[in-house]
Amino acid sequence: MYLLGHFQTLQMDKKVVLITGGSSGIGKSIGTYLTSKDFTVYGTTRNLDKYPNFDAFQLIALDVKLPESVEAAVTKVIAAEGRLDILINNAGVGITGPIEETPHEEILNVFDTNFHGPIHMMKAVLPQMRKQGGGVIINITSIAGYMGLPFRGYYSATKGALSLVTEALRMETKNFGIRISNLAPGDFATNIAAGRYHAPVTKGSAYEEVYQKSLDLMNEHVDAGGDPMQVAHKVHAIIEKRNPNIHYPVGEFMQRLSLLLKRILPGKLYEKLLTNHYKL
Template sequence: MATTRQVALVTGASSGIGKAAALALVAAGFTVVGTSRDTSRVAPSGGVTFLDLDVTSTESVTTVVQQVIEQSGRIDVLVNNAGLGAAGAAEESSLAQDQRLFDVNVFGLIRMTKAVLPRMRAQGGGRIINISSVLGFLPAPYMASYAASKHAIEGYSESLDHEVREHDVRVLLVQPAYTNTEFEANSLRADSPLPVYAQQRHIFDDMMAAAIKDGDDPAIVAKAVVSAATDPKPKLRYTAGPTAGRVSTLRRIIPARSFDKQIRKLNRLAG
């Protein structure tokens, strides 16, 4: 049944940033469909309808997008939020683990994007909002694969935005900093830990736990998502919160050598 209200589809909406974004879009007047890998574990929340989705499965992605179109007749906003974290030295993770991370964070996003684009072009517009990170433009020692996945999302999004803009479709990025979610608990741990990295890995783990505990509320990121979904003249990139904004500015204005030293200092790296 077609609806006159704008429809938003939010992946990974059962908790954290995805849940906050879905609820904020409901409050902004959207009909919102959220997804989770297992909706039987998701309690009803704030007017969001949930569907099961595995972003690593093309069949699952196609089925969910078709369900939304059949039920609502349209998809105006896609929020690609589903993702995995990963921690550990790059040498410590197997190639299979790195591929799993990319299959969710990058190829899952691409699957969803390819599935909704034909409908958005046919209806004469839409917005695809990809949840990136400040690690989409920063180096991240002991999170190399995760940072690489976010760098890939940045390049894909900006390039695609140029391709589809003439069809009144925009591809936009939201860049959070550390956010107070279950990110760390749900992150992949390196499957081949090496003693040579053990001490620095523990330092990183402690630093990450503290940063997330003191991180931004997911509602701050959700506010940026709503802005990306509703601004009459949207920006390509939305930094979410004051920390993300400061880091983005510093990245642009600080000389490369000085920035490199600061990264090492913040991560307590020798040399």
Template sequence: MNEQPVLLITGASSGIGKACFDYLFSKGYKVYGTSRKPGDQNPYLLKMDVNNKKSIDAAIRHLINKEGRIDVLINNAGISVVGAAELTSEENARLQMETNFWGAVQVTHAVLPHMRKKQTGKIINVSSLAGLFAIPFQGFYTASKHALEGYSEALRMELKAMNIHVSLIEPGDFKTEISQNRILSNEREDKDYKKGLAAAMEIIVKGERKGDKAIKVAKLCQKIIQSKRPKLRYRIGKPLDLSAAVLKKILPQRLFEWLIMGHYQLNKAKKI
């Protein structure tokens, strides 16, 4: 590619998205990020709500008018809804799926016509290890990442002949603002879930606070961008996180489930 690549990163105002935006910008890429509330201080941070098609179309149109192309799309925008699946409101469950899955789909579909016109491009979807196995009390987050995995796998095959590459990044726990910004969805306290949720939340928050630095994901994005033939899946995180993905493949489901429940201290959780 003779011209400087044009990158678009959704959810670039904090966390992994911001780390990718700052790092790739420092490496000389022409990087644009998106945020629902970007402010006026950075012309490279565009206003976009991934749950609003008009907002998406306006941001993509602005970027194409300015740069003429989008070479790399990094779908990073996402939220976390935590709570017992049964007690999660339909509103919060739909918001989880709309943001993490349909948001990525809508942005991708807005960008793809421009990539197909050039017959080249890269799409990097930020998934999670939760896209490979379920996490208790994050059922709808897990579902959104499982959906993103399946969509990306199919899309990769459909676009290969057009020289458009699709990859997934599957992070474990990383130190971001997700702990402060998550939605706790148990509107009704229930004795059957209360102790289990409290135990799981303690482990979830502890894992995030001790997680890896988001710059590692940014460096992985650069590696994918520079690769002529990027892989479908890239897992990243601490050894304990990554081992779970390996064990999921080789252990009987009952044993793997027991290990996951033990990690989140659910084997000892009784209703109170």
């Protein structure tokens, strides 16, 4: 059995953090905040050339969809620092559209990024974390991953799948001193809407009117979202816990309340609440 003793000794030094999708939004907020707390932070981006003046923390190239890119980035951090204490799986993409009309290549892309990508990352860091006697992995999922949201079904599916894998991996690695949690944000003011894939609103489609209304509502929620620094504070709190929980939602009260209602309400009643909210 692996002991936490060695890892706790390392905690006295500056802990090394790797954050995927660290160039903007929630990832940048997490990296900036942890840097202010004296962590050594590496963020990742698919295209370093787009950020020539980035100076919030160290930024390295990584595409979570490519295992060889993942291995190269993790190897680079370990070579530079001698260890890797914390992985934050934050990189992700959004997708909207009717289940029936979303192109299949876009479905595969969102799963490659939001689900397979974090798995590539965890496979790459786990051997090092076992070697050093412990570590922390935080998977950034979504409150949307707890429910099948209309016109966001594929996004919900990727985040829900990652959440379940996290539950399993916690049990598989519990003897190695590795602490793994899900952090599920609600709507925050980031640029995710700009990078989200939107299946086109097709004129004459059976979904044309209702999908457009839902799309407008989703974009309003993101624009009016909270400060992503709230997520950063929660990440730091999880890192500091000796025995963190499995799931941590973070967001507005009504978004967190929706998770409780999902657990206690009959399925049809909860579905009715969602359809009323999305004006379906």
